[in-house]
Amino acid sequence: MELKVINDKGQSTANMTASDELFGREYNQDLVHQLVTAYMANARSGNSKQKDRAEVRHTTKKPFAQKGTGRARAGMSSSPLWRGGGKIFPNTGEENYTQKVNRKMYRAGIAAILSKLVSENRLTVIDSLTVDSPKTKQLAEKIKGMGVAGRLLIITDSVDENLYLSSRNLANVLVLEANQADPVSLVRFPNVIVTRNAVAQIEEMFA
Numbered sequence: 771m772e773l774k775v776i777n778d779k780g781q782s783t784a785n786m787t788a789s790d791e792l793f794g795r796e797y798n799q800d801l802v803h804q805l806v807t808a809y810m811a812n813a814r815s816g817n818s819k820q821k822d823r824a825e826v827r828h829t830t831k832k833p834f835a836q837k838g839t840g841r842a843r844a845g846m847s848s849s850p851l852w853r854g855g856g857k858i859f860p861n862t863g864e865e866n867y868t869q870k871v872n873r874k875m876y877r878a879g880i881a882a883i884l885s886k887l888v889s890e891n892r893l894t895v896i897d898s899l900t901v902d903s904p905k906t907k908q909l910a911e912k913i914k915g916m917g918v919a920g921r922l923l924i925i926t927d928s929v930d931e932n933l934y935l936s937s938r939n940l941a942n943v944l945v946l947e948a949n950q951a952d953p954v955s956l957v958r959f960p961n962v963i964v965t966r967n968a969v970a971q972i973e974e975m976f977a
């Protein structure tokens with residue numbers, strides 16, 4: 771399939787041929803949902819620790835008399851039913867939330883996301899994107915000149931220091947190398963700009 775290519779001034783240049791398997795695939799919502807869920811689950815550290823009724827700081831004295839108060843019976847203030855009591859089924863800090871995703875599924879999910887971006891005209895291919903100096907204003911002007919508004923994901927073949935420093939203060943712009951592109955970022959940003967060389971790297975990785 772043909773992808774429209776522009777320069778850093780927003781002007782159209784010659785189109786490039788891209789893989790139909792990667793950019794012309796049918797969208798699979800269930801697969802993309804599974805992929806994004808697994809990616810976010812695998813990023814969890816799982817070190818949240820809670821205390822059970824034996825670990826909370828409390829007294830073993832009976833809070834009040836067994837009978838005559840009109841209240842429900844209570845033996846210790848560490849009961850999970852009490853404020854400040856222990857957790858019934860606490861997190862131990864050793865939970866494992868990882869989900870396995872096969873390589874074939876991962877490639878198919880990335881291809882489905884990229885194809886959806888292309889079909890909705892949210893993916894733009896650019897010849898190259900560089901800045902002469904680490905100036906946020908310079909990169910912001912280039913993005914504005916390309917006619918892109920809102921949150922933006924930029925995928926390049928390599929991120930030089932000037933480009934990284936220029937994008938760091940732009941709250942709605944994220945710059946990644948092609949090998950760092952992940953399904954969560956591709957789904958989260960409404961607009962995606964990919965350099966021509968980055969497209970070749972993505973095709974080599976996923977096609």
